[in-house]
Amino acid sequence: MGKPTFYITTPIYYPNDRLHIGHAYTTVAADAMARYKRLRGYDVFFLTGTDEHGQKIQTRAAQAGLEPKPFLDPIIEWIQGLWQKLNISYDDFIRTTEDRHTKVVAEIFERLLAKDDIYLSEYEGWYCTPDESFWLERELKDGKCPECGREVQFVREESYFFRMSKYVDRLVQYYEENPGFIEPVGRKTEMLKNFIQPGLQDLCVSRTSFDWGIHVKSDPKHVVYVWLDALTNYITAIGYGSDDVAQQEKFQKYWPADVHVVGKDIVRFHSIYWPIILMALDLPLPKKVFGHGFFLAKGGKMSKSKGNVIDPLQLVDRYGRDAFRYFLLREVPFGQDGIFTPEAMVERLNYDLANDFGNLIHRTVAMLGKFNDGVVPHPNESAGADDELRSVAEAAVSSVENAMDQMQFSVALTELWTLVRRANKYIDECQPWKLHKEGQTERLHTVLYNMVEAIRLAGVVVQPFMTDAPVTIKAQFGWSDDDFAWHRLAFGDGPSGQRVAQAAPLFPRLDVEKEIEALEEMTGAKELQKQNNEVGAKPQDETKDPGKPQIGIDTFDQVELRVGQIKTAAKVEGADKLLQFQVDLGFETRQIVSGIAKYFTPEELVGKKVIVVANLKPVKLRGVQSQGMILAASQGDTLTLATVPDSMPNGAIVK
Numbered sequence: 001m002g003k004p005t006f007y008i009t010t011p012i013y014y015p016n017d018r019l020h021i022g023h024a025y026t027t028v029a030a031d032a033m034a035r036y037k038r039l040r041g042y043d044v045f046f047l048t049g050t051d052e053h054g055q056k057i058q059t060r061a062a063q064a065g066l067e068p069k070p071f072l073d074p075i076i077e078w079i080q081g082l083w084q085k086l087n088i089s090y091d092d093f094i095r096t097t098e099d100r101h102t103k104v105v106a107e108i109f110e111r112l113l114a115k116d117d118i119y120l121s122e123y124e125g126w127y128c129t130p131d132e133s134f135w136l137e138r139e140l141k142d143g144k145c146p147e148c149g150r151e152v153q154f155v156r157e158e159s160y161f162f163r164m165s166k167y168v169d170r171l172v173q174y175y176e177e178n179p180g181f182i183e184p185v186g187r188k189t190e191m192l193k194n195f196i197q198p199g200l201q202d203l204c205v206s207r208t209s210f211d212w213g214i215h216v217k218s219d220p221k222h223v224v225y226v227w228l229d230a231l232t233n234y235i236t237a238i239g240y241g242s243d244d245v246a247q248q249e250k251f252q253k254y255w256p257a258d259v260h261v262v263g264k265d266i267v268r269f270h271s272i273y274w275p276i277i278l279m280a281l282d283l284p285l286p287k288k289v290f291g292h293g294f295f296l297a298k299g300g301k302m303s304k305s306k307g308n309v310i311d312p313l314q315l316v317d318r319y320g321r322d323a324f325r326y327f328l329l330r331e332v333p334f335g336q337d338g339i340f341t342p343e344a345m346v347e348r349l350n351y352d353l354a355n356d357f358g359n360l361i362h363r364t365v366a367m368l369g370k371f372n373d374g375v376v377p378h379p380n381e382s383a384g385a386d387d388e389l390r391s392v393a394e395a396a397v398s399s400v401e402n403a404m405d406q407m408q409f410s411v412a413l414t415e416l417w418t419l420v421r422r423a424n425k426y427i428d429e430c431q432p433w434k435l436h437k438e439g440q441t442e443r444l445h446t447v448l449y450n451m452v453e454a455i456r457l458a459g460v461v462v463q464p465f466m467t468d469a470p471v472t473i474k475a476q477f478g479w480s481d482d483d484f485a486w487h488r489l490a491f492g493d494g495p496s497g498q499r500v501a502q503a504a505p506l507f508p509r510l511d512v513e514k515e516i517e518a519l520e521e522m523t524g525a526k527e528l529q530k531q532n533n534e535v536g537a538k539p540q541d542e543t544k545d546p547g548k549p550q551i552g553i554d555t556f557d558q559v560e561l562r563v564g565q566i567k568t569a570a571k572v573e574g575a576d577k578l579l580q581f582q583v584d585l586g587f588e589t590r591q592i593v594s595g596i597a598k599y600f601t602p603e604e605l606v607g608k609k610v611i612v613v614a615n616l617k618p619v620k621l622r623g624v625q626s627q628g629m630i631l632a633a634s635q636g637d638t639l640t641l642a643t644v645p646d647s648m649p650n651g652a653i654v655k
Contacts, residue, residue: 003043007254012049015075024312030261031088036464039486049094051230058212087467094237104241117280123159126152160206167276168200184335187291231274256284267291293337322466329409342519358507364451371436377445378496392422393491408645423454456494476501560615561654569602575622586651593626599639611642
């Protein structure tokens with residue numbers, strides 16, 4: 001029996017002149033998953049690429065005085081250079097202008113046309129050129145595109161349509177039978193509520209107002225519209241429709257995809273249109289579509305018009321790709337939105353990488369050199385088994401595996417850092433310098449070996465997230481490929497007797513003020529503030545919310561925050577603003593009343609993992625007992641619950 005397979009994709013990216021940090025977020029996350037699965041022994045196929053057809057490309061190429069393909073080539077080269085800079089380990093990069101794709105898409109269109117899944121009609125409605133999306137009147141937001149907020153045009157043209165309505169019941173049944181198909185689960189609720197339940201419209205799949213695209217063979221004045229063209233790359237890249245036997249075998253080997261990793265703004269296309277296209281082709285559906293949240297800049301979603309687009313290359317050049325990759329995957333729970341701030345990045349790199357991981361390695365190497373001539377000693381079990389460190393290490397490995405299997409990268413890194421921090425604490429507790437001074441050689445050797453083992457396990461487990469540091473650590477400590485393999489993650493299974501090389505700190509500490517200033521320059525924060533001042537806005541310090549008085553850590557420590565899961569939710573009779581919940585805190589179930597009925601229906605909150613203030617004094621609200629508070633953030637008319645990943649156990653303490 002061969003290796004189990006794992007097929008993972010990112011979207012094929014529209015070739016902008018520059019991709020921003022959000023694009024890098026998707027690709028780095030998929031790369032971490034691909035690397036993890038390879039380490040676990042899977043035969044992985046990781047696909048990315050570019051979506052190169054459409055009206056936008058034709059217009060931009062004409063403005064540059066070029067044909068579309070010559071216009072695109074240097075942009076694609078830049079994108080591939082970015083992925084190389086980030087050490088993205090893709091197995092294939094598909095361009096939708098390649099013959100292996102265009103020929104198959106043309107054949108698929110004819111097949112669906114012959115089945116009457118595609119029919120000729122006329123499109124009349126609103127169209128967003130930048131997003132290449134059609135919208136109904138009711139879907140517009142203030143008369144503009146609900147996705148990008150830009151102007152839409154009213155268009156009328158002859159078009160072919162795909163009969164989405166023919167398959168919608170079957171799609172809903174698939175959702176019900178495969179609850180893990182769309183993650184996070186809130187994305188599925190959104191698809192049902194916003195697109196399917198109001199009545200799924202048939203999809204426009206051809207255009208006649210431009211000609212840069214795959215022409216319909218039986219009606220060449222039409223070109224295949226972007227989503228039928230773009231989405232099909234997931235099967236053309238692995239050989240679907242190919243005449244080559246080896247390619248056909250590749251398709252049979254890897255399809256269906258294990259996971260499509262996409263941004264939340266294109267979940268609709270991947271979880272509604274794409275599955276229906278596959279149903280019409282009598283092909284299995286992907287096992288999962290994971291729609292992650294946005295990495296936002298200060299001031300909201302990144303855009304050129306706002307001047308807040310963050311160039312990943314600048315960050316990589318300044319801090320290295322390991323630091324950049326670590327920050328992306330650690331800072332925000334995968335699936336939720338997060339905000340990029342210079343302060344957060346500098347703190348994460350200083351505390352997690354320099355103070356914790358880098359310091360653990362540097363001080364261990366220094367003590368090996370000082371106390372044992374740079375050689376990893378053999379442990380003496382009789383001198384102390386150090387069961388707690390071993391237990392923390394084994395638990396961390398298990399927790400990382402569980403989190404990675406759920407694509408919870410931030411949780412996985414948090415669990416791994418429990419080992420890193422415990423190992424640093426272990427050094428402080430055991431005091432190798434004191435053991436050396438007192439001549440307790442056997443105990444010293446055991447402690448030094450255990451320090452090295454903690455680093456070995458952390459180095460192996462961090463490989464999906466960082467690509468350079470693990471290689472450096474492995475070479476520095478003289479470990480073989482087998483010593484540094486996932487199947488050797490038992491604490492105490494590492495070798496002894498090898499000489500360890502001295503080296504500069506792996507993650508040097510950053511000058512906080514200097515780096516924040518540099519990041520503000522990179523991200524356009526200073527320029528935005530300058531523009532605001534020029535148009536009469538108050539300086540930032542004058543408009544800043546003064547907030548509440550500062551408190552000390554001793555005061556904050558009195559607040560008990562725990563993870564709770566909402567088991568039931570209902571409106572409080574006679575109170576329009578109140579909802580009544582039964583919340584599982586792990587050790588007990590509490591009744592909590594919250595004034596959020598204006599923002600949520602009870603049904604959409606059941607199952608959510610929230611953060612609860614667990615030690616509030618009970619109060620009665622409209623005669624109903626409430627034993628705690630659910631945390632939420634609000635701004636204007638918007639309210640969002642403070643949630644945690646599903647992998648976090650009920651009752652876990654939030655610090």
